[in-house]
Amino acid sequence: MLRIGPVQLDSPLLLAPIAGHTDIAFRILCREQGGVGAAYTDLLNSRAILKETERTLDLARTNEFDQPAGMQLYGNSDDPLPEAAIWAVDHGAKIIDINMGCPVDKVAKKSGGSLLLRDCGNTTMLAKRIVDAVTRHTNGRVPVTAKMRLGWDPEHKVAPILARALADIGIAAVTVHARYTVQFFSGSADWNAIGEVVEAVPDIPVIGNGDVTLPEHVTKIMQMSGCTGVMIGRGALRTPWLFRQAKTLLDTGTAGPEPLLGAKLDVVLRHLDLSKEYDGEERALTRMRQHISWYGKTMGHVKPIKESIRLATTFDDAKAVLLAARAEFTDFDFPAVALSRTRHDPHIPTVQHDFLDLTCRNQSSE
Ligand SMILES: Cc1cc2nc3c(=O)[nH]c(=O)nc-3n(C[C@H](O)[C@H](O)[C@H](O)COP(=O)(O)O)c2cc1C
Structure with a gap:
């Protein structure tokens, strides 16, 4: 230590x-x-x-x-x-x-x-x-x-x-x-x-x-x-x-697992919410517009998400983009990274996915 x-x-x-x-x-x-x-x-x-x-x-x-x-x-x-x-x-x-x-x-x-x-x-x-x-x-x-x-x-x-x-x-x-x-x-x-x-x-x-x-x-x-x-x-x-x-x-002796795409999106959402909590909606939006390309580097083909965040004119628009993306990946994430506030958000719909399909998509993003 x-x-x-x-x-x-x-x-x-x-x-x-x-x-x-x-x-x-x-x-x-x-x-x-x-x-x-x-x-x-x-x-x-x-x-x-x-x-x-x-x-x-x-x-x-x-x-x-x-x-x-x-x-x-x-x-x-x-x-x-x-x-x-x-x-x-x-x-x-x-x-x-x-x-x-x-x-x-x-x-x-x-x-x-x-x-x-x-x-x-x-x-x-x-x-x-x-x-x-x-x-x-x-x-x-x-x-x-x-x-x-x-x-x-x-x-x-x-x-x-x-x-x-x-x-x-x-x-x-x-x-x-x-x-x-x-x-x-x-x-x-x-x-x-x-x-x-x-x-x-x-x-x-x-x-x-x-x-x-x-x-x-x-x-x-x-x-x-x-x-x-x-x-x-x-x-x-x-x-x-x-x-x-x-x-x-x-x-x-073994590295913790790489979060799946849905869990990564949870982190991005949490970042947006924390930014709003500390700096208000306007700055949170500006920060996320700047930061999203860093996150994007580990998420594979998420260009449309990045573009939508960059073009978003309000905090709510940016959050809606992330929530919509998140809705696609609800079911197969590691519970260890569940962020309760976001995860329990009633606005997140649950969509069933084929597990293999999701796994392949996540792996191809690494
Ligand atoms: C955009 C940017 C801003 C930085 N700001 C600071 C800073 O305020 N204070 C500092 O000690 N180092 C700063 N650094 C250096 C980092 O703390 C770190 O030493 C450097 O990036 C190497 O570590 P990394 O490869 O893990 O990023 C900054 C680096 C970057 C890229």
Whole structure:
């Protein structure tokens, strides 16, 4: 089991921050699916936090269904990161994470993110100020972690040395996205290189990250690197049930079953409903229009559904599209993924299907 400082997680699998996607509705969706040890907010700007801008308050939202909640902050040595970390604790964060990996110009050219990999000395001092402030404020209850890449470029693979320095000043765990900043998201993640960080910091957990999209990838990245936790980002956007499947693999040696198409549609419907609950119908519709192509990647020939969602002008229209699709696949799903609210929706008609036909359709979608 993964323990981050004083915080014991039920699962070593973490949902990565993905700006624009991992809002509270999506985090709760993944948690409901099972297997998630912790989930993080998108990166939050420390100055915007202290100004309590509407957007940042929105991004920092958490509640009792979203626990343990990690809040990720970004900034540089000139920014009020220690104060922002205290604000985050006071607003529900059980883990504070410092972003040291964002490659996007807006962040990395001036304010932080990957820029912190270019000056390990300064970054360590900054991290110490944050750790000290949070430790004092919480009496050591809330750990501070760092999420980094391997380095700015292959000539500067600083992750092992930086992780060591951070562990020495009290950082409780490091997550390593096994790419360099200059790669952005190209090429593939170097899971072996995470092992160099594991060797450098045997005293704190290392969480491996990058290109984990299947349950088997979780065991592979752990075996290859020796990391004790695994963080999943884009894989979760298309398969929020991946954590449950992978946790089952870790617990039993066999991956949990891939949900059938009907059960996948239940998850999509639940996402839509959670988005409405937290953000209202208009934003829920916008979010689903953006997200449906991620889901579509694992559903086979669902182009008409994706098109209809994209063209839907109201929340009700989008929901009707999904319910109509769902009605075709009512009977042969795994009960483990039944989501009671959607499943008991009286609007879902039951249609009998030939089992073999359905099985073939689902398999052809994998
Ligand atoms: C659109 C997008 C937004 C991201 N936003 C963040 C972010 O806010 N904070 C962060 O630490 N990483 C962010 N990342 C990086 C992911 O957390 C993760 O490290 C990366 O995608 C590799 O993991 P994956 O292959 O499982 O997606 C983002 C990635 C993407 C594709």
